[in-house]
Amino acid sequence: MFGRIVFSRLLQALPTLLGVATLVFFLLHLVPGDPVDALLGETAMPADREALRQALHLDQPILSQYSHYLAGLVGGDWGSSLVDHRPVLTRIGERVPATAELALVSLLLALVLALPLGYWAARHAGKAEDVAAMGFSLIGVSIPNFWLGPVLMLVFAVGLGWLPVSGMDQPGSVILPAVTLGTALAAVLSRMARSAWLEAMSMDPARTARAFGVSEQRIWWRHAARLAAVPVITMFALQLGAVLGGAVITETVFDWPGLGLLTIEAIQQRDYPLVQGCVLIIAGFYVLANLLADLLGLWLDPRQRYG
Incomplete structure (x- = not known):
């Protein structure tokens, strides 16, 4: 059954990725500016400009450029960078490990903060x-990355000198970017964990266990936790894409050499x-995160498998 679900989700993902590729292609061509000017400068000779324009297929109609781009995607040729002429996939592959490290540390930090906080709030509801x-989670949601990052940098890097200011070459370089990314995610997950736990405690499995004399602690962590995990994991997987989106700002602030x-x-x-x-890779991560959320939900909640 999982194989059919994976195949079905992948088929659904193809139109999404095609739409992303199409939208990004046409939006980029609407952005003011000429890549030929960026590469050669405005003082370049007209002959050089025209030669470069032909080499980049920029002299062709927009639909012809689009067809050429899609054919390259299908064939595994994503083109070459206009700046250093290296393959796009090579450039992206060099940056993915740094983004993966930042995302992993941020997600682990979010889980360490969110699950105890959500459980504590649910056990003491009202x-x-x-x-x-x-209130703490509300503050975490309200603070934007582009403000929190510089504040953490000024306090812990410039003021106290405990951590590096930017880059990833020194020990502890990942801490400030991870805190910047993970705080907002922890705030969202803690609120979801609280709501999911409270809802799970009102469901039939928890009431039945209570009627059989099972201890409250065991009900919270054995019966209710499994039901509460479904929406939390779904939100966690969806926020994985948000982490990659937030990494664009965070990596810029901290000069973190990643995909963002x-x-x-x-x-x-x-x-x-x-x-x-880059945008297509980020969109692909979103699709994989949604697929992972669906599969984990099916594994944790039998009602979804038989529904």
Whole structure:
């Protein structure tokens, strides 16, 4: 059954990825600026400009460029960077490990903060502990990455000198970017965990266990936790894509050499093939995250398998 579900989800993902590739392609061509000017400068000779334009297929109609781009995607040729002429997939592959490291640390930090906070708020629902926990999560959701990152940098890197300011070459370089990314995710997950736990405690499995004399602690962690895990894991998987999106800002602030910073650099340089490749990879991660959420939900909740 899982094989059929995976196949079905992958088929559904193809139109999504095609739509992303199409949208990014046409939006980039609407952005003011000429990549030929970015590469050669405005003082270049007309003959050189025309030769480069023909080499990049920019002299062709927009639909012909689009057809050429889609044919390259299907054939595994995502083009070459307009700046250094290296393959797009090679450029992206060099940056993915840094983004993966940042995302992994951020997600682990979010889980360590969110699950105890959500459980604590649910166990003390309506009390001062609940208000304090949810107030903390509200602050985490409200603070944007582009503000939190510089503040953490000024306090812990510039002021106290405990951590590196930017880059990833020094020990502890990942801490400040991970805290910047993970705080907002922890806030969202803690609120979801609280709601899911409270809802699970009102369901039939928890009431039945309570009627048989099972201890409250065992009900919370054995019966209710399994039901509460389904929406939490779904939200966690969906937020995985949000982490990659937030990494664009965070990596720029901390000069973290990942996929997000590469995307910003490619946009600034009007490097169309590289921008398209970066966005398509991020969209692919979103699709994989949704697929992972569906499969984990089926595994944790038998009602979805038989529904």
